[in-house]
Amino acid sequence: MADLLSVAKLAGVSRATAARAFSSPDLVRPATRERVLNAAQQLAFRPNKIAQQLRSQATQMIGVMVPSLDNPVFAEQLQAMEVAARAAGYSLIVTTSEYSPSREGDIVEEMLRQRVDGLVLTVAEADNSAVLVKLSLETTPCLLVYNPPGNSGFPSIGVDNRAASADATRHLITLGHERIGMVAGPLLQSDRARQRFDGYCHAMDEAGLIAHPLVEMARHTQADLKSLTPALQGPDALSAVVCTNDLLAISLMGELQRAGFNVPSDLSVMGFDGIALGKHLYPSLCTIEQPRADIGRTAVHTLLAMIRGEECTPDPLPHALRKGESVGTPTSRKSTLSTS
Amino acid sequence: MADLLSVAKLAGVSRATAARAFSSPDLVRPATRERVLNAAQQLAFRPNKIAQQLRSQATQMIGVMVPSLDNPVFAEQLQAMEVAARAAGYSLIVTTSEYSPSREGDIVEEMLRQRVDGLVLTVAEADNSAVLVKLSLETTPCLLVYNPPGNSGFPSIGVDNRAASADATRHLITLGHERIGMVAGPLLQSDRARQRFDGYCHAMDEAGLIAHPLVEMARHTQADLKSLTPALQGPDALSAVVCTNDLLAISLMGELQRAGFNVPSDLSVMGFDGIALGKHLYPSLCTIEQPRADIGRTAVHTLLAMIRGEECTPDPLPHALRKGESVGTPTSRKSTLSTS
DNA sequence: TTGTACGCGTTATCAC
DNA sequence: GTGATAACGCGTACAA
Numbered sequence: 001m002a003d004l005l006s007v008a009k010l011a012g013v014s015r016a017t018a019a020r021a022f023s024s025p026d027l028v029r030p031a032t033r034e035r036v037l038n039a040a041q042q043l044a045f046r047p048n049k050i051a052q053q054l055r056s057q058a059t060q061m062i063g064v065m066v067p068s069l070d071n072p073v074f075a076e077q078l079q080a081m082e083v084a085a086r087a088a089g090y091s092l093i094v095t096t097s098e099y100s101p102s103r104e105g106d107i108v109e110e111m112l113r114q115r116v117d118g119l120v121l122t123v124a125e126a127d128n129s130a131v132l133v134k135l136s137l138e139t140t141p142c143l144l145v146y147n148p149p150g151n152s153g154f155p156s157i158g159v160d161n162r163a164a165s166a167d168a169t170r171h172l173i174t175l176g177h178e179r180i181g182m183v184a185g186p187l188l189q190s191d192r193a194r195q196r197f198d199g200y201c202h203a204m205d206e207a208g209l210i211a212h213p214l215v216e217m218a219r220h221t222q223a224d225l226k227s228l229t230p231a232l233q234g235p236d237a238l239s240a241v242v243c244t245n246d247l248l249a250i251s252l253m254g255e256l257q258r259a260g261f262n263v264p265s266d267l268s269v270m271g272f273d274g275i276a277l278g279k280h281l282y283p284s285l286c287t288i289e290q291p292r293a294d295i296g297r298t299a300v301h302t303l304l305a306m307i308r309g310e311e312c313t314p315d316p317l318p319h320a321l322r323k324g325e326s327v328g329t330p331t332s333r334k335s336t337l338s339t340s
Numbered sequence: 341m342a343d344l345l346s347v348a349k350l351a352g353v354s355r356a357t358a359a360r361a362f363s364s365p366d367l368v369r370p371a372t373r374e375r376v377l378n379a380a381q382q383l384a385f386r387p388n389k390i391a392q393q394l395r396s397q398a399t400q401m402i403g404v405m406v407p408s409l410d411n412p413v414f415a416e417q418l419q420a421m422e423v424a425a426r427a428a429g430y431s432l433i434v435t436t437s438e439y440s441p442s443r444e445g446d447i448v449e450e451m452l453r454q455r456v457d458g459l460v461l462t463v464a465e466a467d468n469s470a471v472l473v474k475l476s477l478e479t480t481p482c483l484l485v486y487n488p489p490g491n492s493g494f495p496s497i498g499v500d501n502r503a504a505s506a507d508a509t510r511h512l513i514t515l516g517h518e519r520i521g522m523v524a525g526p527l528l529q530s531d532r533a534r535q536r537f538d539g540y541c542h543a544m545d546e547a548g549l550i551a552h553p554l555v556e557m558a559r560h561t562q563a564d565l566k567s568l569t570p571a572l573q574g575p576d577a578l579s580a581v582v583c584t585n586d587l588l589a590i591s592l593m594g595e596l597q598r599a600g601f602n603v604p605s606d607l608s609v610m611g612f613d614g615i616a617l618g619k620h621l622y623p624s625l626c627t628i629e630q631p632r633a634d635i636g637r638t639a640v641h642t643l644l645a646m647i648r649g650e651e652c653t654p655d656p657l658p659h660a661l662r663k664g665e666s667v668g669t670p671t672s673r674k675s676t677l678s679t680s
Numbered sequence: 681t682t683g684t685a686c687g688c689g690t691t692a693t694c695a696c
Numbered sequence: 697g698t699g700a701t702a703a704c705g706c707g708t709a710c711a712a
Contacts, residue, residue, distance in 0.1 A: 003689055014699045019691065029697060044477075049454045050394045051689035054704050059390065061433075068419060070616065075415035079408060082436050086447075091454065093401075094434040096422050107426075114389045114431065137384075222620065251620035258622050258665075276410060277617065280562065280591035282598050325598075343705055354683045359707060369681060391705035394688050683712075688705105696699080 002043035010039035022047065053115070062303060063111035063119045065095045065104065066145075071221060071247060072275040073292060074122065077145065080296025081120065088304055090117070099124045099189075104131040112140060118303045120145055125191050126152040141306035145299050148195050155312045157299045161192050164288045164319040165199030166206075168242050168270050171286075171321055173207045175329050177240040177268065180204065181212045181231055183252060184244040185220030193244040196272060200242055212238070221245065223252035225259055232267065239330040240268035246275045246287055253283070253326060264328035274322055283325030291317050342383035350379035362387065393455070402643060403451035403459045405435045405444065406485075411561060411587060412615040413632060414462065417485065420636025421460065428644055430457070439464045439529075444471040452480060458643045460485055465531050466492040481646035485639050488535050495652045497639045501532050504628045504659040505539030506546075508582050508610050511626075511661055513547045515669050517580040517608065520544065521552045521571055523592060524584040525560030533584040536612060540582055552578070561585065563592035565599055572607065579670040580608035586615045586627055593623070593666060604668035614662055623665030631657050 008018035013032060020028050021036035028036075039045075053059045062085055066074040078094065085092050093116060095107045104123060108131050111119060118141040123129045126147035132154065135142050142154055149156035172180050182200045184193045197214055204211040215231060217223050223243075231238050243249035249271030253263050263269055263283055271278060274289030294317055302312050348358035353372060360368045361376035368376070379385075393399045402425055406414040418434065425432050433456060435447045444463060448471050451459060458481040463469045466487035472494060475482050482494055489496035512520050522540045524533045537554055544551040555571060557563050563583075571578050583589035589611030593603050603609055603623055611618060614629030634657055642652050 005689080015689090016691085016700075017698055020698085023691075027697075032697080046449075046453055048394075048689050050390060050399065051704090052691080054388075054390045054394050054688090054706095055690045055692085057704070069409070069415045069422070070412075070419050072410075072412060072415065075409045075412065075418075078415075078434070079410050079436055082409070082434065086435065091433050091435070091450065093431050094418070094422065095426065095431070096419055109386075110431065113386055247617070247620075250617065254620045254622040254624065256622075258624075277587070277590065280587075280594045281621065282594040282596075284594065284598075345705080355706085356684075356708080357682055360682085363707070367681075372681080388705050391688090392707080394690095394704090395706050395708090397688070681712105684710085686709090687707095690704085691702105693702085694700090696697100 001048075002045040003048065004045070007036060007039045007043055007045050010043060011035040059115050059117055060089055061091050061093055061114070061116045062300070063093050063095070063108075063114070063116035065097055065107050065111075065119070065121045065123075067099045067122060067124070068096050071245075072277065073245070073273045073290070076276065076292045077296040077299075080293040081300050084297045084300035088300065090300070090304070097123070101130055104129070105134070108135065112138065116140065118142065118307045120299050120303055122146045124189065126150050126154070126156070127191060141303060143299060143303045143306065143312075145295060146192060148191055150191070155302065155306075155314055157295055157302060157314055158316065159290050159319040160316040161195035162199040162202065164290075165196035165242065165272065166203040167319070167321055168272065168288050169200045169203035170207070172240045172242070172268060172270060172327065173203065173209070175268075175327065177330050178209055179212075179236060179238045179240070180209070181215055181238045181241045182244070183215045183217060183223065183228065183241050183248060185217055185248065190220075196242075196244050215241070217248065221247035221251070223248055223255055225252075225255040228252070232261075238267065240270065240327065242270045242272065244272055246271040246273040246278055246285060249285060249287065249326070250278065250281065253281075253285070263326050265331050268327040268330075270327055274320075278322075278324065285322075286324030286327035287322050289320045289322045291319070341388075342385040343388070344385070347376060347379045347383055347385045350383060351375040399455050399457055400429055401431050401433055401454065401456045402640070403433050403435070403448075403454070403456035405437050405447050405451075405459070405461045405463075407439045407462060407464070408436050412617065413585070413613045413630070416616065416632045417636040417639075420633040421640050424637045424640035428640065430640070430644070437463070441470055444469070445474070448475065452478065456480065458482065458647045460639050460643055462486045464529065466490050466494070466496070467531060481643060483639060483643045483646065483652075485635060486532055488531055490531070495642065495646070495654055497635055497642060497654055498656065499628075499630050499659040500656040501535035502539040502542065504630075505536035505582065505612065506543040507539075507659070507661055508612065508628050509540045509543035510547070512580045512582070512608060512610060512667065513543065513549065515608075515667065517670050518549055519552075519576060519578045519580070520549070521555055521578045521581045522584070523555045523557060523563065523568065523581050523588060525557055525588065530560075536582075536584050555581070557588065561587035561591070563588050563595055565592075565595040568592070572601075578607065580604075580610065580667065582610045582612065584612055586611040586613040586618055586625060589625060589627065589666070590618065590621065593621075593625070603666050605671050608667040608670070610667055614660075618662075618664065625662075626664030626667035627662050629660045629662045631659070
C-alpha cells in the first residue's frame with residue numbers, strides 16, 4: 001500500500017508537506033495541496049492508523065469485555081456503544097469472557113498490549129476481581145457496566161439494582177400478591193443478582209411480608225421447572241415470582257405453560273432487564289426496563305471523559321417498570337394442583 | 341509505560357537481546373533470559389502491539405461488520421467468532437452498519453486504515469453493494485456471512501437459504517397444509533429474504549400448490565397483524581405461514597395470540613434462523629436452524645485461511661429443521677372468524 | 681550467544 | 697510555505 005513518501009514524491013513535495021495537506025490543509029498553499037491530494041488519489045493512498053497510533057501514543061480504540069453476546073442485554077448495550085463510539089471517532093475491540101476469571105485476565109492483558117485508550121468491562125464479581133486489582137495499578141481508564149459500584153474503586157454505569165428489584169416486588173405487592181418468590185441463576189454468582197435479591201427482601205419486609213428463600217436454577221439464563229415446583233404446591237404456594245433476568249423469566253414462562261400452568265393466573269412472572277423481545281411475546285413480559293441503549297451511550301461518553309482526564313462518578317441511570325401480561329392480580333387459591 | 345530499551349538496560353543487555361528473550365527465547369542463554377524477564381517484571385513491561393504491528397505489517401485483527409447487534413442472529417454469530425478468533429490469537433473490531441450503505445462505506449474505509457488483516461462482512465445486498473466493489477480492488481481478504489454467494493465475487497459462509505426455505509415449506513405441506521403464506525420484512529430489501537421467498541415458491545410449485553403473494557411487514561423484525569389479517573379471512577384463509585426470520589415469527593405469534601387467535605390451531609407459524617430463545621417459548625418456535633455458532637467459527641477459520649493466502653470457496657453449511665409447538669396439522673376450516 | 685543498525689509510516693520541531 | 701530530521705517501540709539481517 002502506498003505511503004506518504006510515495007505520495008510526496010509523485011506530488012513533487014516533501015513528506016512533511018504531504019502530511020500537512022491532510023492534517024492541516026490550511027498550512028499549505030492550495031495549489032500544492034491539490035497536487036498532493038491528486039497524487040494520493042492516484043496511488044490509492046490510505047493513511048496508516050498504526051503509524052499514527054504509534055506516533056501519537058493514542059489509538060482511538062476502546063476495549064470492551066462482556067460476559068456473553070448470547071444474552072441480548074449485552075448485545076443491545078454493545079449496539080449502542082458502537083454507534084456512540086463511532087460517532088466520536090473511536091473503534092471498539094470486543095471480547096467475551098464467559099464469566100471466566102482467567103479469560104478476563106487474558107483479555108485485559110491483550111487489550112492493554114494493544115494500548116486501547118480505555119476499557120469498558122462487565123465482570124463477574126466487581127468486589128472480588130483479580131482483573132480489577134490489576135487494573136487499579138494501571139493508568140488506562142476503566143469503566144464498569146452493570147456491575148454495582150461497590151468498593152472496586154472503579155466508576156460504574158447502570159441502574160440501582162436494589163431499588164429496581166424492590167420496585168418490581170412492590171408492583172406485585174400492589175396488585176395484591178403476598179406469596180412472592182425470587183428466581184435466580186446458580187449460586188447468586190453475580191453481584192447484580194445478589195443486589196436484586198436484596199431489593200426483593202427489602203420490599204417484602206417493608207410490606208410486612210416474609211421473603212422466601214431464593215429459588216436457584218442450575219443455569220443463569222434457562223429455567224428448569226423442577227427447582228420451582230415445590231414452591232408452587234401446598235397451601236403456601238407462590239402466586240408470583242420475580243426473576244433476576246429476562247431470559248430466565250421467558251424460559252420459565254414457557255416451562256410453566258408447557259406444564260399446564262397459566263401465566264399469569266396460576267403464577268405471575270416478572271422479569272428483569274427489559275430486552276426488546278419481551279414486549280412481543282404473549283403474554284408480554286412484565287419487567288424492569290434497564291435503559292440498555294442509554295447505558296451503552298453513557299458508558300462511551302463517560303469513558304471518553306475519563307480519557308480526557310476528567311474525574312467521573314456517574315449516577316445510577318433510571319430504571320422503569322414495564323407492565324406486561326405476564327403479571328396479573330392474584331386469583332383465589334387454585335383448587336386443583338396440576339403438576340406434570 | 342516501560343519499553344524494551346529500559347528493560348534491556350536494567351538487565352544489562354542490548355535491546356536486541358531483550359527482544360529475543362520474548363520472541364525467540366531459545367536463542368538466548370537461560371541465565372540472560374532470566375535477567376531480562378526479571379527486569380521486565382520489575383518495570384511492569386508490556387509489549388507494545390502497535391509497534392509490533394507496524395514492524396510486522398500485520399495486525400492480528402479482524403474487522404467485523406454486521407447490520408445490527410439487536411438481532412440475536414448476529415450477536416450469536418459474533419459470540420462464536422470472538423471465541424474462535426481469540427483462540428487463534430486474533431482480535432475483533434466490531435461495527436454495525438444498520439444496513440446503511442454510507443455507513444458500510446465509512447466503516448470499511450476505517451478498518452482498512454486500521455490495517456485489519458481481514459474482513460468479515462454481512463451486507464444488505466451483496467450483488468449490488470458499493471462497498472464490495474471497492475473491496476474487490478483491494479488486497480485485504482474479505483469474507484461474507486449470511487449473504488448468498490452471488491456474483492459479488494467474494495466467498496460466503498451460510499446456509500443454502502433457498503433449500504432451507506423450501507424445507508420449511510415442505511414441512512408444512514407434509515403436515516397437510518395447503519394454504520401456506522410467507523411473511524417478510526419490507527420490500528424484500530435483503531438478498532437473504534428474497535432467496536427464502538424463492539425457496540418457498542419452489543416448494544409450493546413442486547407440490548402443486550399455489551404460492552401466495554408475499555405478505556410484507558413494515559419492519560424487518562416486528563410483525564404488525566394488520567398486514568396479515570386479510571390473508572387470514574375468507575374461504576381461502578391461510579392455515580400456515582413461514583416467516584423470513586425468527587424475530588418476525590415470534591412477534592407475529594404474540595400479535596396473533598393477543599388478538600385471540602390460537603397458534604398453531606388457527607395458524608401455524610414457522611420461523612427462520614433458530615435463535616436460542618425460540619426453544620423456550622410457549623408455543624416453542626418451529627424454525628429452520630442456521631448453525632449460527634458453526635457459521636461464526638467457520639467464518640473465522642476460513643478468513644484465517646484466506647489471510648494465509650489460501651484460495652477458499654466454502655460450501656454452504658447444513659441447516660436443520662427444528663420442530664416446535666408453533667406448527668401443527670391444519671384443522672378443518674374454523675367456523676367463526678374472530679378478528680379484532 | 682550477543683550487539684549494531686536500519687526500517688515500519690507518521691507527526692512534530694526545527695530551520696530555511 | 698516548505699523541507700530536513702528526529703522520535704514513537706519493536707524485529708531482525710548482519711556483523712562480531
